[in-house]
Amino acid sequence: MSIKVDPTKCNGCTLCVKACPVDAIEVKDKLAVIDLDKCTLCSACVSACRFKAISIEVDKQPAEDLQNYKDVWVFGEQRDGKVAPVVFELINVGRQLADDRSSELSVIILGDNLDEAVADLASYPVDKVYVYEAPELEIYDSERYCRVLTDVMRDYKPEIVLAGATTTGRSFMSGVAIRLYTGLTADCTGLEIGEDGLLHQTRPAYGGNIMATILCPYTRPQMATVRHKVFPTSAKRCEGEAEIIRLTPKPALFGSRSKFVDFVETVGEQGNLVDADIIISGGRGLGGPEGSAPIRELADELGAAVGASRAAVDAGWIPYAHQVGQTGKTVCPKIYIACGISGAVQHQVGLKSSDVIIAINRDPNAPVFDIATHGFVGDIFEVLPALTKKIKALRGAPADSCVIQ
Amino acid sequence: MKICCCIKQVPGTTEVKINPETNTLVREGVETQINPFDLYALEEAMRTKEKMAEAGEESTVTVISMGPPQAEDALREAISLGADRAILLSDRAFAGSDTWCTSYVLAKALEKIEPDLVFCGMQAIDGDTGQVGPGIAVHLDMAQTAYVAEVVSIDAKKMVAKRLIEEGYETVELKLPALCTVVKEINEPRTASLRGKMAAKKAEITQWGAAELETPEDKVGLAGSPTQVVKIMTPPCREGGEKFTGETPELVDKLYAELKCLEVV
Ligand SMILES: Cc1cc2nc3c(=O)[nH]c(=O)nc-3n(C[C@H](O)[C@H](O)[C@H](O)COP(=O)(O)OP(=O)(O)OC[C@H]3O[C@@H](n4cnc5c(N)ncnc54)[C@H](O)[C@@H]3O)c2cc1C
Ligand SMILES: Nc1ncnc2c1ncn2[C@@H]1O[C@H](COP(=O)(O)O)[C@@H](O)[C@H]1O
Numbered sequence: 020m021s022i023k024v025d026p027t028k029c030n031g032c033t034l035c036v037k038a039c040p041v042d043a044i045e046v047k048d049k050l051a052v053i054d055l056d057k058c059t060l061c062s063a064c065v066s067a068c069r070f071k072a073i074s075i076e077v078d079k080q081p082a083e084d085l086q087n088y089k090d091v092w093v094f095g096e097q098r099d100g101k102v103a104p105v106v107f108e109l110i111n112v113g114r115q116l117a118d119d120r121s122s123e124l125s126v127i128i129l130g131d132n133l134d135e136a137v138a139d140l141a142s143y144p145v146d147k148v149y150v151y152e153a154p155e156l157e158i159y160d161s162e163r164y165c166r167v168l169t170d171v172m173r174d175y176k177p178e179i180v181l182a183g184a185t186t187t188g189r190s191f192m193s194g195v196a197i198r199l200y201t202g203l204t205a206d207c208t209g210l211e212i213g214e215d216g217l218l219h220q221t222r223p224a225y226g227g228n229i230m231a232t233i234l235c236p237y238t239r240p241q242m243a244t245v246r247h248k249v250f251p252t253s254a255k256r257c258e259g260e261a262e263i264i265r266l267t268p269k270p271a272l273f274g275s276r277s278k279f280v281d282f283v284e285t286v287g288e289q290g291n292l293v294d295a296d297i298i299i300s301g302g303r304g305l306g307g308p309e310g311s312a313p314i315r316e317l318a319d320e321l322g323a324a325v326g327a328s329r330a331a332v333d334a335g336w337i338p339y340a341h342q343v344g345q346t347g348k349t350v351c352p353k354i355y356i357a358c359g360i361s362g363a364v365q366h367q368v369g370l371k372s373s374d375v376i377i378a379i380n381r382d383p384n385a386p387v388f389d390i391a392t393h394g395f396v397g398d399i400f401e402v403l404p405a406l407t408k409k410i411k412a413l414r415g416a417p418a419d420s421c422v423i424q
Numbered sequence: 425m426k427i428c429c430c431i432k433q434v435p436g437t438t439e440v441k442i443n444p445e446t447n448t449l450v451r452e453g454v455e456t457q458i459n460p461f462d463l464y465a466l467e468e469a470m471r472t473k474e475k476m477a478e479a480g481e482e483s484t485v486t487v488i489s490m491g492p493p494q495a496e497d498a499l500r501e502a503i504s505l506g507a508d509r510a511i512l513l514s515d516r517a518f519a520g521s522d523t524w525c526t527s528y529v530l531a532k533a534l535e536k537i538e539p540d541l542v543f544c545g546m547q548a549i550d551g552d553t554g555q556v557g558p559g560i561a562v563h564l565d566m567a568q569t570a571y572v573a574e575v576v577s578i579d580a581k582k583m584v585a586k587r588l589i590e591e592g593y594e595t596v597e598l599k600l601p602a603l604c605t606v607v608k609e610i611n612e613p614r615t616a617s618l619r620g621k622m623a624a625k626k627a628e629i630t631q632w633g634a635a636e637l638e639t640p641e642d643k644v645g646l647a648g649s650p651t652q653v654v655k656i657m658t659p660p661c662r663e664g665g666e667k668f669t670g671e672t673p674e675l676v677d678k679l680y681a682e683l684k685c686l687e688v689v
Contacts, residue, residue: 055519056492059492059520060519060520060645060646061656062653062654066655067656078647161558161568162567186570186571186587186589186590189554189555189558189570190554190558190568193523193558193559194559194562196555197524197527197559198562201524202522202649202650203555205523205551205554206552219654223659224552226549226552228658228659229656229657230656230659232655233651233652233653233654234651275567276566276598276602277567277569277597277599277602278596279594280595280596281595282592282595283595284591284592285591285592285593286590286591286592291591294590297688321688339609340588340609342608345549346460347608353686375686383669389663390663390664392664392665393666393668393679394664395667395668395679396669397675398672402675402676406676406679413680
């Protein structure tokens with residue numbers, strides 16, 4: 020296995036040098052030379068080269084039993100018997116993938132007292148719902164969940180497994196993939212069956228500055244966690260019904276070295292950022308904890324969640340759970356309204372995939388305007404209260420003509 | 425108590441910009457940094473050591489990084505921040521490792537140390553997967569929890585940790601040895617002391633490769649990785665749209681009209 024530059028194809032154009040994230044390539048005498056001590060075999064140069072001069076060779080064969088794996092499975096994450104919204108998005112994309120592979124779509128749900136959740140799942144276009152119920156599984160436990168799901172995967176051999184890129188999905192799916200010695204692609208935003216029949220998984224890396232397409236060619240299942248709100252929620256089924264299959268719990272798998280103590284819900288008033296369609300965020304421009312009042316009032320009026328820049332969080336004005344950005348959350352709402360936020364790169368990476376970005380900032384040169392779909396140069400303490408007032412006053416009034424496109 | 429912390433060297437954030445003309449990554453120099461979340465992990469490792477000392481138990485903090493030879497810089501920085509010992513896992517054979525192999529190599533190193541407690545960041549800002557920490561724990565078959573925002577209590581046998589999840593805070597109790605991945609809220613990292621900086625200069629960095637870790641060739645690097653990157657592209661830059669200036673009432677009217685178009689008012 021190695022990385023090679025074909026000297027007959029390379030003309031020393033330096034595209035690869037620019038693409039290399041670890042600065043491992045130099046052009047000497049019109050030929051790209053790769054420093055193998057620095058190279059991480061990330062393949063950025065292979066994609067960047069227009070002359071197909073760079074190649075990475077892996078001498079590896081797919082496992083022999085790949086054809087024994089079929090169907091698409093979705094992990095039906097639930098809490099207190101309520102299915103996580105991302106699951107219905109996974110059903111949507113999973114249905115497409117299963118149809119493309121001419122196979123079936125199943126959901127697996129782990130927990131206890133799941134009747135309502137199962138009925139809910141069965142009302143969507145899935146072929147099967149696998150139900151694994153045991154009191155020990157009522158509350159998520161990474162060790163137990165990992166062992167149980169691994170065991171089910173070994174028995175049923177799905178070809179593709181999708182889970183939400185939630186705190187739950189991201190942490191325990193990693194363990195399942197480790198145990199099965201297969202690949203898990205994190206936080207995917209694109210999923211497609213390629214002509215090769217493989218699952219082509221596309222995901223952002225380096226804070227969304229690059230998109231990487233990843234395959235899992237040699238082992239099964241092909242596993243991915245999928246970002247919230249990238250795929251639309253599935254429509255309910257219009258015909259037929261899902262087969263419900265109850266799996267027999269194996270208590271031998273329920274050992275765990277961790278114990279649940281308690282759970283304190285905090286989202287309530289300010290909304291769950293990752294599920295929100297609209298987020299109104301405040302930054303240092305809020306000027307103090309009381310500065311967030313106009314944001315909260317507008318958020319209430321719009322049914323939006325409240326977000327924050329790191330500056331506002333570090334100042335203690337808004338709790339960390341609301342921080343958007345590199346060291347906070349990545350969000351993809353339909354509308355992101357940045358109020359009194361300068362738009363530093365570290366903040367931008369968290370919100371760049373929002374459909375529409377609206378920025379209100381009194382500094383016309385704030386970097387946030389470089390990415391805002393609609394920028395408003397103004398004072399948030401004047402604009403926001405007036406806007407909220409106007410929305411309240413006109414609630415229910417007929418639509419004006421759209422002045423802005 | 426033996427405490428370990430896994431840190432990753434990542435590109436300095438500001439460098440990961442796109443040149444709009446060539447549509448390629450712009451790197452000013454080769455600046456790197458310790459992955460921001462790992463600084464919180466390191467700080468928590470040090471605080472745990474201090475807490476244990478108060479309870480009369482001596483501890484050591486060992487930082488481990490897998491990466492190319494220059495990852496040594498990150499390890500020295502960690503020593504300047506107070507870590508006692510640093511180990512670099514570097515070998516040509518490790519290049520191209522995906523999260524399966526990275527967590528495997530880190531686990532093989534940790535196996536030699538037999539730690540009571542391992543701290544990792546919740547995710548690395550370059551790969552952004554958050555899979556390595558939990559993966560290490562599974563390779564080592566130890567207790568684990570992710571997204572820890574507070575270590576509520578700790579002793580030689582167990583720890584109680586509060587984790588930040590979508591809807592709130594969940595508290596769990598873990599039997600040691602255990603691994604935690606941490607979020608930013610957990611603490612505020614200290615800065616390097618003069619003494620730390622001196623220590624960092626002098627420190628010997630242990631280096632382990634495939635031979636020391638006894639990792640088979642087919643379980644590390646590109647050869648051992650179940651996933652393969654087949655394409656990398658730079659998405660088009662997001663461009664700013666129209667910017668409105670004017671008196672407040674005007675702005676409000678426009679903003680309102682915009683929200684109306686978006687069908688939210
Ligand atoms: C390793 C690392 C990780 C980071 N991670 C994150 C992260 O996850 N998320 C994040 O947000 N940041 C992060 N940062 C910090 C980031 O670099 C910026 O410092 C931060 O985003 C700035 O927040 P801000 O825009 O609220 O404040 P400022 O940059 O101070 O901007 C405030 C803005 O408000 C405007 N303003 C002030 N008053 C008003 C008013 N009355 N009306 C209208 N506008 C007004 C000002 O013109 C200014 O543009 C990180 C930094 C580092 C080094
Ligand atoms: N190469 C590495 N060396 C040491 N620690 C790592 C490495 N890669 C990942 N980690 C640890 O795993 C965490 C999650 O990384 P990731 O899964 O890549 O997002 C990081 O915050 C580190 O604590």
